[in-house]
Amino acid sequence: NVTDTGKIEAGARLKYISDIKGGSVNCDLSIMPFTQYGIVEIKSVTDAKNAKVNVLNGIKEGEPSYQWKLGSWNRGRGYPKLCTFYQDRFVVAATDSKPNYIWFSRTGDYPNFGVEKVGGTITDDSAITLPVINRKMYEIRHLVPANDLIVLTSGNEWIVDGSKTITPTNCYLKTQTQRGALKCEPQFIGNRCVFVQERGGTVRDMGYSYESDNYTGQDLTLFVKTLVKGHVAVTSAYAQDPDSIIYYVRDDGQLNCLTYIPEQKVYGWSHFVTNGKYRYVESVAEGEQDTIYFVVDRVINNKSVKCIERSIPLYTEDNSDVFLDCYVKVANSIKTDYINAPHLVGQMVDIVVDGQQMPSRVVPPTGVIKLDSKANVITVGLPYTTKIKIPSVEQQINDGTLQCRLVTITRVALRLYRSYGGSVGRTFEDADDLIMKPKTLFTGDTAIVLPKIATSVNTNTEICIKHSKPFPFNLLAVTREVEIGGGFPNVHGM
Template sequence: MKPMYISQLAFTTGEISPDVSRRFDLDQFKSALLLAENAVIRPYGAVARRQGSEYIGQVKNKDKSTRLFEFTAEKNKSFLLEIGEQYIRVWRNGIYTGIELETPFESDVVDKLNCIQSGDVMFICSGKYPVKTLSRYSDTDWRFDTYKLSEQPYGEVNIDKESTVILNGETLTATKDIFNADMVGSVMQIEHYVKSIATSSIGEVIERREWRIGDRHGGRNTLIGTDYNNINYDVEQFSSDEDLSWKFTSHGTWNGTVKIQISNDGGTTWKDYRVYTSNNDYNVTDTGKVSPSAKLKVVSDLKGGSVNVDLSFLPHVSYGVVEIKEFTDSKHVKVNVLNGVVENEATSKFRFGQWGKGLGYPRVCTFYQDRFILASSNQYPNYIWFSRTGDYSNFGVEKVGGTITDDSAITLPVINRKMYDIRHLIPANDLLILTSGNEWIIDGSKTITPTNCNLRTQTQRGASECEPQYIGNRCVYVQARGCVVRDLGYSYESDNYTGADLTLFVKHLTKYRNFITSAYAQDPDSIVYYVTDDGNIDCLTYIPEQKVYAWSHFTTKGKYKYAESVAEGEQDSLYVIVERDFKSGTVMCIERFEPMYNADNNNVYMDCYIRQTSTENISTITIPHLIGEDVQIVVNGRERPIKEVPPTAIINIDGKAQSVAVGINYTTRLRIPSIEMQIQDGTLQGRVLTMSRLSMNILNSFGGKIGRNFNHMDDISLPPLKLYSGDKACILPKFDGVYSTDASVCIMHEKPYPFNLLSVTREIEIGGGFPNVTGL
């Protein structure tokens, strides 16, 4: 039979598992690979040897957990944060800046940190400590602090009327055992009913003074001429959820002006609030409302006569706040008074803050609709807390006329039967909430308010703790139990959020493994990198609008531990932490993958490499981290013989050298699946075939081997000393006879050079029917 020529023009399905390796009926099979090790799938269809990773340093503590985070400063300017046990170090463009800050985070806490950035401030949630901030004031001025909250959210009000508290000085005493040592640092809100607070003046003539609402037991004074009187009662001692109502009355016969003045900054500045005038013919009765933080005072300017005045606050509920600073016993604590608390009056109306050492602190944070949003503490794993609109430190509630204002803070429990904990918050058109067992949204089509904050469940799958990535208008996340990657997006057909299993065809990559962390590099190829618990990286080229969901994977001489993408210039660089067991000992390296370029001679195809360039001759290169290792050497773009790094860590370079790179090699392996087509007498499946030649179309490539398996391979013959682009015909090595039922092709590359495969065309001859079967 005459030869047939069958082409595979793209590889945008990426790697597929053996379970579907013969599913020729699938559209995805036409662009699939059976193996894509140390390769990436380019969005337009090519499969390329992955770039190498440059050694930039080591983590501070190799025996402790360490993570990497991107800090974006401005356009095209980002930093890499190395966060380990009780420290943060700052890197930029692959160079350690020398900046290190102290933190409280222990190794087990580092693994669970959740961060969100707003401007030059990064907010860091740990679950164990109050929310922290990392602020950048300049490239050399970084500060780590505890985020100061003006108000916190509170739990339910105590309903046991026999359980009361009373404040005396700085000691808070309870009638029942309600305190414990873990409450130190937490806050408590204490409610009192405050009767009418009155101040008044009568009779006697005095020197120039002023009236000020201050002392609950103020005296009575008379205003004459330009004199004014002072009554000392400080409203700021008290806090209320609602505005306070006041009443003012004047008595007597007087000629002149009496004013009520108000201060909203604690008495520093005053302005006229009410102005009353009389010509011996008028007295005042007036009422109004002011903010509970306001101060009022009365000032007079009289030309004659005398006036008596009464100024009072009407009955109201006062909300005082204390911070517990010292534990004495289960009935006694020492406190700092943050907002005024009525002393020596017992009350059963109190409630504790929802965050503290014993209760835990939020583990998740984000921003949405100009609110700072926190979620999931140890005590409240299914709660979400929204700050007040535009006031990120304020989680308090404000009422006007008894009605909660629209910009007030919100506390929202995500109620479900199994009490799933909230793991991720993703701000999009709606607020996406991923829990350990299901997925929810809060509708973002309208402004979120305390009366308009509606939860809607979407799917019932759950998310792992691996960071989700929001790409385009879809959320890509790792499903609970850590071995399935799904996307989630709005569907007009179902009016719901839904998505697909993106690992359906690559179960061999995910079975018995977990994804522990992820990073997304948008440019140039839109790839999500997943670090697995066995030390590999699985790569997903994700372009949903083109239906590209292509997998490959990275291996190295060591174990990948963490990955983060950092914007550098116009493209994204992937940084990784790699555990490497060298002859000199175990090291935890920080390495950087530079972005893929079309001009691949810009990249280095070795791992843990150091590169040195100079306009003058380079005679030596020092690589202390690779002492005792066999290394590849590339000088001026040409490979030199492998050498072992001596104890001095210095390798001598012979000849003229303006560019030297030294690192450890890695192997790229590709396997292109067999073929299927309908022929006159049926199918190719199970038929013996002969395939001795093929043609590859490659771009900017050099080196590599090819064969029908990885045990019998020949070198790909290309022009020397330059990168080749174009068609390349290859004769496959023969082994185990001429005929086979499998027409797959294997390509391997282990030299420090690029290889980009665009397409493959195989020459096939059908040898007859099924092969001989024996043993039946």
């Protein structure tokens, strides 16, 4: 007996040749069950059971079929909102009708989401459809490719296990944490994913932990709840160099910034407010560092305008560089005595001429600012004030802690790098100016004596530092000299 199997094209002819000279020969032909798949477009619906279609590919025209299914994506069901690449597959997720579904393309064939069978078995490179199912149906918010594919939903966090090559028979979801992510874009920094939590505005990170064999993380806003409570982060951007900062634009047009260096366990927050509203932020790699661009809503000459503003490097050898919002700069070898700033009409602006600050002015309706003398470099922009409050010190003393003890701060020393200007005090209102040489950026330690007054003896050892000049101010360290009174303040009502 002879047995053979194979695949033939439709309409093929078979020819049998036998060396048997006598008797009878039986030839049995059998075929495996087969279904031809194709794609059609519905033209019109005849009735509840019939429709006319245009054949796009895969099947023969004119042959009716009762075996059909609507595609996952169309105008009625919606199209995927998210996309990324993972293990040489194009990955999309979250339609209007299936917000908890993920679709993987065929391996290396990104537009192809079809399935291929050989001998009745689905091939390993076929497309994959993966529903994210839990006790509640949460919407998929983000796909973050890493060693595993991190899936952030509105109620929890998952991973698609990437320890092995994913196939239709080897594609597993594993739930990790139950936090939920906001629509604000997450950032993947080093080997950790930083995202904004669905509720409360909390910013969290997550990464693999060998101790728990799971993804875990921490609340990065634990000590700055006043910055995030009651506000929603709408967009974010990450500048890796020079300082590893994540920028978050809030729904009220203000900006929160997180300095995030996990390998050094450094997490520091700052808050930006401008003469307008921040609407969008993006990071662009330029040369040896990342540059931040903002879209800012401003009111100029009684008209609302959108400005695209680029942040300049914080560290520069050019002393003529200044720090102003929405500024314009003219630098020529030939001296001039005017500058055009039509985008700042009606605004009170700071003016810096050849590295020297001039009196502030209001930009006239013509947009042209006339100077008293000619200069090579002229810069005009909106001023802003930088403030930092250093928390009270803590120290163990003979009879307990320094907290709630009567103390007074007598001197404060600042370590600065290429800085000019600034003031220091117990409060921002009574801060004293630092003394520096004009037109010279200072590097080193400078000290200031705080006056002793009746109200200076209390339980508060905070230090307030303010900088309003349009020049660099790089603060490296703060040292305080504290005199301890020893006792507790009087108890009111006793």
